Amino acid sequence: MSRSDFLRPLVISGPSGTGKSTLLSRLFLAHPDKFGFSVSHTTRTPRQAEVDGKHYYFVSRDTFQNLIQDGAFIEHAQFSNNYYGTSIQTVKDVAASGRRCILDIDSQGVRQIKTTKGLEPNPIYLFISPPNMKSLRERLTGRGSESESSIRTRLNTAVKEIDYARTPGVHDIIIVNDNLDRAYVAFERVALGDPSPVDDLPRLDDN
Numbered sequence: 001m002s003r004s005d006f007l008r009p010l011v012i013s014g015p016s017g018t019g020k021s022t023l024l025s026r027l028f029l030a031h032p033d034k035f036g037f038s039v040s041h042t043t044r045t046p047r048q049a050e051v052d053g054k055h056y057y058f059v060s061r062d063t064f065q066n067l068i069q070d071g072a073f074i075e076h077a078q079f080s081n082n083y084y085g086t087s088i089q090t091v092k093d094v095a096a097s098g099r100r101c102i103l104d105i106d107s108q109g110v111r112q113i114k115t116t117k118g119l120e121p122n123p124i125y126l127f128i129s130p131p132n133m134k135s136l137r138e139r140l141t142g143r144g145s146e147s148e149s150s151i152r153t154r155l156n157t158a159v160k161e162i163d164y165a166r167t168p169g170v171h172d173i174i175i176v177n178d179n180l181d182r183a184y185v186a187f188e189r190v191a192l193g194d195p196s197p198v199d200d201l202p203r204l205d206d207n
């Protein structure tokens with residue numbers, strides 16, 4: 001991979017509970033100096049052990065709405081009654097440090113970045129899929145962070161996200177997080193610049 005490719009932001013999306021944070025934590029542990037996470041802003045309340053400025057910038061709805069007015073975001077979206085957004089400044093800060101910027105955003109955000117063309121250079125889009133809906137439900141339940149109704153909302157959204165991911169050209173790369181070790185090997189390759197891993201998206205009518 002050339003240096004210019006390495007500085008292309010890597011946009012990671014995939015249903016809630018599919019394992020994005022888990023894969024990212026491993027990557028950052030293995031390569032502490034190579035990658036920079038674009039820390040998103042959100043109006044949701046922090047989960048236990050989440051740190052302001054590290055996992056998210058936790059802000060009020062008023063602050064978030066002012067930032068939208070100021071044009072601070074390359075994408076922002078509302079999900080489960082909370083706002084999430086990525087500020088232009090965060091991405092610039094990571095690129096300026098010579099690290100590859102990694103963005104973890106939902107599919108509404110992916111659509112928005114693609115239409116606003118706010119990011120230079122052009123990002124690479126990676127979709128992390130669950131192997132099936134049953135596993136996704138188990139992961140969301142096992143994480144213990146969501147109410148039953150929140151899990152239902154996330155599962156309904158997941159179906160739409162996986163459908164959107166079937167649209168040709170939306171994502172450059174697809175990884176199915178079935179076995180965590182296998183998925184991580186593929187994920188690490190992508191992060192280091194190999195564009196080849198493309199798994200098959202699961203059929204949703206057989207699980």
Ligand SMILES: Nc1ncnc2c1ncn2[C@@H]1O[C@H](COP(=O)(O)OP(=O)(O)OP(=O)(O)O)[C@@H](O)[C@H]1O
Nearest residue numbers: 015016017018019020021022139143177178179180
């Ligand atoms: N391959 C896997 N097999 C089994 N469990 C997994 C796997 N990958 C992740 N998990 C577990 O699934 C749960 C959800 O993972 P994680 O929180 O990383 O998802 P996420 O995609 O970051 O979700 P969100 O978008 O809501 O932040 C966690 O408890 C994690 O330990």
